[in-house]
Amino acid sequence: xxxxxxxxxxxxxxxxxxxxxxxxxxxxxxxxxxxxxxxxxxxxxxxxxxxxxxxxxxxxxxxxxxxxxxxxxxxxxxxxxxxxxxxxxxxxxxxxxxxxxxxxxxxxxxxxxxxxxxxxxxxxxxxxxxxxxxxxxxxxxxxxxxxxxxxxxxxxxxxxxxxxxxxxxxxxxxxxxxxxxxxxxxxxxxxxxxxxxxxxxxxxxxxxxxxxxxxxxxxxxxxxxxxxxxxxxxxxxxxxxxxxxxxxxxxxxxxxxxxxxxxxxxxxxxxxxxxxxxxxxxxxxxxxxxxxxxxxxxxxxxxxxxxxxxxxxxxxxxxxxxxxxxx
Amino acid sequence: xxxxxxxxxxxxxxxxxxxxxxxxxxxxxxxxxxxxxxxxxxxxxxxxxxxxxxxxxxxxxxxxxxxxxxxxxxxxxxxxxxxxxxxxxxxxxxxxxxxxxxxxxxxxxxxxxxxxxxxxxxxxxxxxxxxxxxxxxxxxxxxxxxxxxxxxxxxxxxxxxxxxxxxxxxxxxxxxxxxxxxxxxxxxxxxxxxxxxxxxxxxxxxxxxxxxxxxxxxxxxxxxxxxxxxxxxxxxxxxxxxxxxxxxxxxxxxxxxxxxxxxxxxxxxxxxxxxxxxxxxxxxxx
Numbered sequence: 001x002x003x004x005x006x007x008x009x010x011x012x013x014x015x016x017x018x019x020x021x022x023x024x025x026x027x028x029x030x031x032x033x034x035x036x037x038x039x040x041x042x043x044x045x046x047x048x049x050x051x052x053x054x055x056x057x058x059x060x061x062x063x064x065x066x067x068x069x070x071x072x073x074x075x076x077x078x079x080x081x082x083x084x085x086x087x088x089x090x091x092x093x094x095x096x097x098x099x100x101x102x103x104x105x106x107x108x109x110x111x112x113x114x115x116x117x118x119x120x121x122x123x124x125x126x127x128x129x130x131x132x133x134x135x136x137x138x139x140x141x142x143x144x145x146x147x148x149x150x151x152x153x154x155x156x157x158x159x160x161x162x163x164x165x166x167x168x169x170x171x172x173x174x175x176x177x178x179x180x181x182x183x184x185x186x187x188x189x190x191x192x193x194x195x196x197x198x199x200x201x202x203x204x205x206x207x208x209x210x211x212x213x214x215x216x217x218x219x220x221x222x223x224x225x226x227x228x229x230x231x232x233x234x235x236x237x238x239x240x241x242x243x244x245x246x247x248x249x250x251x252x253x254x255x256x257x258x259x260x261x262x263x264x265x266x267x268x269x270x271x272x273x274x275x276x277x278x279x280x281x282x283x284x285x286x287x288x289x290x291x292x293x294x295x296x297x298x299x300x301x302x303x304x305x306x307x308x309x310x311x312x313x314x315x316x317x318x319x320x321x322x323x324x325x326x327x
Numbered sequence: 328x329x330x331x332x333x334x335x336x337x338x339x340x341x342x343x344x345x346x347x348x349x350x351x352x353x354x355x356x357x358x359x360x361x362x363x364x365x366x367x368x369x370x371x372x373x374x375x376x377x378x379x380x381x382x383x384x385x386x387x388x389x390x391x392x393x394x395x396x397x398x399x400x401x402x403x404x405x406x407x408x409x410x411x412x413x414x415x416x417x418x419x420x421x422x423x424x425x426x427x428x429x430x431x432x433x434x435x436x437x438x439x440x441x442x443x444x445x446x447x448x449x450x451x452x453x454x455x456x457x458x459x460x461x462x463x464x465x466x467x468x469x470x471x472x473x474x475x476x477x478x479x480x481x482x483x484x485x486x487x488x489x490x491x492x493x494x495x496x497x498x499x500x501x502x503x504x505x506x507x508x509x510x511x512x513x514x515x516x517x518x519x520x521x522x523x524x525x526x527x528x529x530x531x532x533x534x535x536x537x538x539x540x541x542x543x544x545x546x547x548x549x550x551x552x553x554x555x556x557x558x559x560x561x562x563x564x565x566x567x568x569x570x571x572x573x574x575x576x577x578x579x580x581x582x583x584x585x586x587x588x589x590x591x592x593x594x595x596x597x598x599x600x601x602x603x604x605x606x607x608x609x610x611x612x613x
Contacts, residue, residue: 029510033423036416039480040439047446050454102353109350122354124602129361131598133538135565136587139572140364143371143580185360192357216343239445246447248541249569273449273541280456280545296453300446307445311438 051300054293061287066294072259072275074283079291081298083259087176087269088302091251092244094180094265099187100237104226106188107195112207112221123196130189138253141182146173146254149181154266165263172256176269179255183244191240194314198232199225235313242306246299248273272299365591372588375581380589385551385567391578395586397553401468401562404554405547406537408472413479413536414529418518420480421487421525426513437488443481449541451477456545468554468561471547475536482535486528490521527601534597538590540565564590 052059058066062079069080106126110119150173161167202225210224226233256268257278272295283289379394386393424433455474460466494517502512518525540563543549548560549570564586571583 023508025511026509029513030423030427033419033427036419037421037423037428037436037484039416039420040436040443040484043443043477043480044439046458047450047454050457051450054453054457102356105350105353106357109347109354113347113350114354122358125358125361128595128598129358131534131538131594132361132364133540133565133590133594135538135540135569135572136368136591137360137364139568139583139587140367142572143584144363144367188357188360216339218343218346219339221346242445246445246449248447248449249565253569253572273447276449276453277541277544280453281548293453293457296450300450303445303447304442307442310445311441 047300051293051297055290055297058287058290058294062291062294066291067298070259070261074279074285074288077285077287079287079294081272081291081295083261084270084272084275084295085298086261087179087255087259088245088271088273088299090176090265091179091183091255091269091271092241094177095183095187095244096237096241098181098184099191099240102184103188103191103236103240104195104233106192107199108221108226110192110196111199112225113217123193126189126192129185130193134186134247134249135253137182137185138250141178141250141254145182146178149173149178158266166265169262169264169266171266172268174254174256174268175266176255176262177265179251179269179271180265182250182254183247186247186250187240187243190243191236194236194239195233198229198236198314201232202229231313235310238306238310238313242303242310245306246273246303248277252277272296272302368584368588368591371581372584372586375585376588380582380585384553385582386578388576389578393582395562395564395567395582395589397550398562398564398567398586399589401547401550401554402537402564404468404557404561405471405475405543405563406533408468408557409475409479409536410529410533412473412476413483413532416476417480417483417532418487418525418529420484421489422491422513422518424484424488425491426517437485440481440484444485447541448478448539449544452542452544452546455542460546463558465558466546466548466560468547468557468559471543471561471563472557474542474546475539478536478539478542479532482532483528486531487521487525490524490528491517493524494520523604527604530597530601530604534594534601537597538565538594540569544569 058079062069066079066081067085068082069078070082071078071080072083073079110122114122150171154167154171154177157167158171206224206228207220210220215223251271252274255271255274257270257274258268259270259275260267262269276292276295276299280289280292283292379392380396381394381399382396383392383394384397385395420436424436428436451474455470455477459470459473463470498516498520499512502516503509507515543563543566547563547566549566550560550562554561568583568586568590571579571586574580
């Protein structure tokens with residue numbers, strides 16, 4: 001009886017000694033981490049608000065015409081973003097045309113076709129390519145890639161495809177095509193590694209079923225794996241597109257930086273990101289700076305839309321493949 | 328009939344081999360730029376990476392020699408500033424997602440972090456320009472560090488969450504059962520167990536922003552001399568490479584190659600450290 005009572009008293013006193021302090025500590029820590037996690041919400045609001053705020057005058061002055069006119073004349077204070085939107089879209093499209101087949105074939109090779117000993121070294125090399133800073137690829141682009149393109153592939157393209165409007169006119173080197181190629185190199189690793197994850201998440205049952213029916217390795221890959229993962233691969237491509245649209249330094253160094261809309265890919269172009277990089281510190285008038293902020297807003301809008309689409313595609317594929325795997 | 332089936336079978340075999348070959352060639356093409364960039368960096372840069380490069384300020388136009396010591400130190404200062412903000416926010420935010428957040432809040436926060444990771448880095452430069460440079464009337468190391476930290480936050484947050492979730496629940500239960508409070512359990516048991524992974528995430532984020540140029544163009548701005556105050560413009564290695572690369576001088580081009588070789592070596596060293604840290608564990612950080 002007395003023992004029990006003393007234990008009770010002791011326990012009670014211990015609880016009163018310890019509990020409140022630790023509860024305060026717990027609450028404080030939880031709130032602290034919550035505040036830090038909410039940083040992502042703050043950042044999203046901040047980026048939208050700041051770009052909107054910074055370009056409000058330009059939006060008021062130029063309205064919707066900003067997106068549809070193509071004069072970019074800081075002296076006359078006429079600003080139209082169309083050549084930059086065009087340049088961004090075309091260079092990204094070229095990049096996708098080059099990078100998508102290569103990346104998906106590489107991902108298929110890495111997960112399905114390659115002998116096992118070659119896989120890990122290849123993956124490591126591709127991760128290293130992803131780690132090369134954009135400015136260094138640009139440096140290589142200026143001094144190695146562009147002169148080489150001008151010397152060999154461009155004349156060939158002109159010779160055989162010169163009858164199309166895309167490969168006509170003088171070849172200076174810095175051009176829309178060079179920009180597209182450098183972007184392609186930059187997005188190869190991300191499309192490859194995301195595609196690889198997608199292909200790896202395809203359940204083995206798929207492959208086994210195909211092999212059991214007598215499929216060859218390629219048939220199993222095509223019928224059982226690639227077509228099964230179609231949606232996820234599309235998501236990987238869109239994710240790559242998001243990166244391509246915002247790529248800045250390397251493109252700025254090889255695309256030629258001329259705001260024009262020309263059919264020929266040998267002609268220089270300009271992208272949304274490069275015009276900000278080149279002209280931001282030169283913007284002497286308020287309206288010029290405002291126009292550049294609005295370019296930033298347009299770029300933000302496009303990349304967020306594209307990334308939302310990618311997230312949506314990748315999210316549904318992972319959940320459905322997971323549920324299917326469970327079944 | 329039998330012959331035809333055999334022939335068809337051979338054809339299918341050939342087709343399979345052909346597809347494998349094409350895929351192999353694609354893989355080769357993907358890693359070709361990497362080897363070419365490496366090759367040219369060494370060929371063009373190695374000659375100019377010498378003692379002067381690491382100890383001298385940039386030489387004036389026309390004068391040969393000179394170095395990039397101010398840019399190397401500047402980059403380290405910027406990384407320190409970025410880490411001072413980005414690491415605590417990212418790590419603690421990631422801990423919240425893994426330890427406290429409800430499924431609903433988490434999916435929203437995770438989604439927003441992924442959206443932030445997809446935003447072009449130059450946009451952060453523009454935002455910080457409006458937020459800091461315009462307000463305080465001048466380019467500064469603080470502005471550059473802030474721009475880099477904003478890029479780091481969502482990166483570190485996601486990797487931290489991922490590795491903290493890998494800590495087995497038994498560890499938490501054992502600690503709580505001993506009467507250790509929840510926050511102490513998280514700090515001393517959970518985060519300590521996951522520390523290798525958390526450090527990996529931090530290193531990868533540092534390597535990533537260490538090579539960023541676009542967000543620094545109009546925040547840190549660059550500086551040909553030593554930076555004496557963090558509220559003044561500061562040099563950074565990637566910025567210096569960019570300025571030298573687009574200049575018309577051969578001397579500067581050589582310096583740009585040397586700078587690029589040093590920067591790539593630094594970035595790859597971090598990646599190798601990460602690889603050693605994560606050896607034996609299947610780490611997939613996109």
